[in-house]
Amino acid sequence: MPSVDVMNAIAFNGVTKKYGDVVAVDGLTLDIPVGSTVALLGPNGAGKSTSINMLLGLLRPTTGDIKVFGNGPDEAVTRGDIGAMLQEGSLIPELTVRESVDFIRRLYPDPLPLDEVLRMADLTDLAGRRADKLSGGQTQRVRFALAIAGGPKLLLLDEPTAAMDVESRRSFWDNMRAYAAQGRTIVFATHYLEEADENSDRVVVIARGQVVADGTAAEIKSGVAGHAVSFRLGSQPAAGLDALPGVSAVEIQADRVTVRTNDPDATVEALYRKTTLDVRDLQIHGADLEDAFLALTKES
Numbered sequence: 667m668p669s670v671d672v673m674n675a676i677a678f679n680g681v682t683k684k685y686g687d688v689v690a691v692d693g694l695t696l697d698i699p700v701g702s703t704v705a706l707l708g709p710n711g712a713g714k715s716t717s718i719n720m721l722l723g724l725l726r727p728t729t730g731d732i733k734v735f736g737n738g739p740d741e742a743v744t745r746g747d748i749g750a751m752l753q754e755g756s757l758i759p760e761l762t763v764r765e766s767v768d769f770i771r772r773l774y775p776d777p778l779p780l781d782e783v784l785r786m787a788d789l790t791d792l793a794g795r796r797a798d799k800l801s802g803g804q805t806q807r808v809r810f811a812l813a814i815a816g817g818p819k820l821l822l823l824d825e826p827t828a829a830m831d832v833e834s835r836r837s838f839w840d841n842m843r844a845y846a847a848q849g850r851t852i853v854f855a856t857h858y859l860e861e862a863d864e865n866s867d868r869v870v871v872i873a874r875g876q877v878v879a880d881g882t883a884a885e886i887k888s889g890v891a892g893h894a895v896s897f898r899l900g901s902q903p904a905a906g907l908d909a910l911p912g913v914s915a916v917e918i919q920a921d922r923v924t925v926r927t928n929d930p931d932a933t934v935e936a937l938y939r940k941t942t943l944d945v946r947d948l949q950i951h952g953a954d955l956e957d958a959f960l961a962l963t964k965e966s
């Protein structure tokens with residue numbers, strides 16, 4: 667009889683990873699069913715890369731246990747079950763795109779056809795180009811091609827769009843979704859709330875090595891009460907806004923100030939009555955994913 671883990675592509679069971687005194691991952695328990703696309707969303711240092719590196723067997727948990735399709739990470743890698751696009755990783759400069767992709771796909775037991783990999787990564791027209799003649803965005807496409815070349819059942823992507831412009835990002839996510847559509851499991855780490863919202867069916871928010879929220883983007887948004895009050899102040903200093911009633915955070919972008927508040931009526935009243943600021947173009951918004959993210963990952 668198969669164990670319960672076989673139903674899951676990934677099972678973290680009480681996983682902790684320490685680097686000396688630093689607790690990078692802190693008692694993580696998380697199941698990811700086969701066929702889902704999951705975003706690991708978290709601020710810098712949350713433990714996303716450490717978790718991905720443990721899934722690949724590159725790092726061992728200090729305590730706890732990880733299963734990938736019911737096996738340990740090393741075995742899953744040996745079986746060709748996992749493909750990965752990590753934050754770092756350079757290409758062999760002398761090889762063409764086609765040679766690089768073909769080299770990697772031959773390491774897997776059941777790879778995708780070479781031309782299909784090139785097509786799925788938008789590389790057909792660049793197949794003959796040497797790796798050292800590629801732009802940053804093109805290099806990222808090759809790295810994606812290398813990750814899918816073996817046709818892995820699980821694809822791990824660690825901030826895959828970090829070096830891409832808007833257009834490249836869009837086509838990258840289209841390609842990722844096409845790959846996922848064939849029943850594969852995708853886990854990607856990102857800081858970008860929009861990417862998590864648009865490209866996953868589940869968002870796991872990680873902060874300080876722990877899961878602080880887990881659900882669809884809509885569920886996470888609805889779980890956070892809160893509003894944003896934004897306005898323009900021109901050249902007036904924004905000091906003291908964090909002392910207004912209800913305010914949890916103050917952000918300033920160009921001349922627009924946004925205060926996060928759980929009591930927008932009290933905040934706005936105090937803004938007009940208790941300060942001498944000349945406030946222009948005031949707007950009040952409901953909580954969005956960014957508000958939820960900030961509320962959930964705030965240092966306590």
Ligand SMILES: Nc1ncnc2c1ncn2[C@@H]1O[C@H](COP(=O)(O)OP(=O)(O)OP(=O)(O)O)[C@@H](O)[C@H]1O
Pocket residue numbers: 685688689690691708709710711712713714715716717857
């Ligand atoms: N090799 C290491 N030695 C010591 N501390 C480390 C090491 N790698 C990571 N850390 C620490 O572990 C914590 C988690 O880091 P990790 O890279 O997993 O986070 P992350 O969520 O991927 O962050 P980012 O979004 O910045 O990539 C951080 O405090 C980091 O400084």
